[in-house]
Amino acid sequence: MQHYEDIEIGDTEEFGEYQVTKDEIVEFAEQYDPQAFHVDEAAAEDSAFGTLVASGWHTASICMRLLVNGILGEQAGMGARGVDDLRWKQPVKPGDTLSVRTEVVDKRVSESDPKRGYVDTRLEGRNQDGEVVITWLAHGMVERRNPGE
Template sequence: MQYYEDIEIGAVDEFGEYHVTKDELVEFAEQYDPQPFHVNEEAATDSAFGELIASGWHTASICMRLLVDGALNEQAGMGARGVDELRWKQPVTPGDTLSVRTEVVDKRVSESDPKRGYVDTRLEGINQDGDVVISWLAHGMIERRNPAE
């Protein structure tokens, strides 16, 4: 288990692999973001994107799953205080394979609860060509192993 004390500013990690299928892309969009360029190939061809693309929320959800499986399940996590700077950098299309890169950019002990540390992490979702498709700054809360120190 990784605690607050084990996390170092500047630490970079890369992990995960998720293949995006057309069926899954459309199914997610039909339920949560039914814009024409997410659910209809013909309409998508006439859109600004020129092809069917994943909802940005689907892309975020995929990256969140990769983050949980690749890092968060190994941490003494206590949830998050939010995210900032969410950006969809490039469309995700059927057949893309996504992975995640994280970098710890800041950390500090909570002033109100010494059992908790705050860790800010930059996340980038990356496609098979090495292009960043999504990014955000997460504000996580991690349990401290030794809160008295």
């Protein structure tokens, strides 16, 4: 189990591989983001994208799953305080394969709870061509192994 003390500023990880399907793009969008270019192929052809594309929220959800499978599942995580600078850089299309790259950009001990450390991590989601499709800055909380040290 990785604790706050095990994490260093500058740590980077690359992981995950998830192929996005047309059916799941439509299913997600029908439930959460039913804009025409996410649910209707004909309408999507006439959109700025020219084809069906995933909701940005769907892309974020896929990257979150990859993050849990790749790092957070092995970390003494305590949740997050939020996300800043969420950006959708490129549309995600059916057949795209996503992976994730993370970099720890800051860390500090909580002043109000010495059992908790704050870890800020920049995430990039990339497609199979290495193009960045999504970025965000996460403000995570990680349990300290040795509070008070």
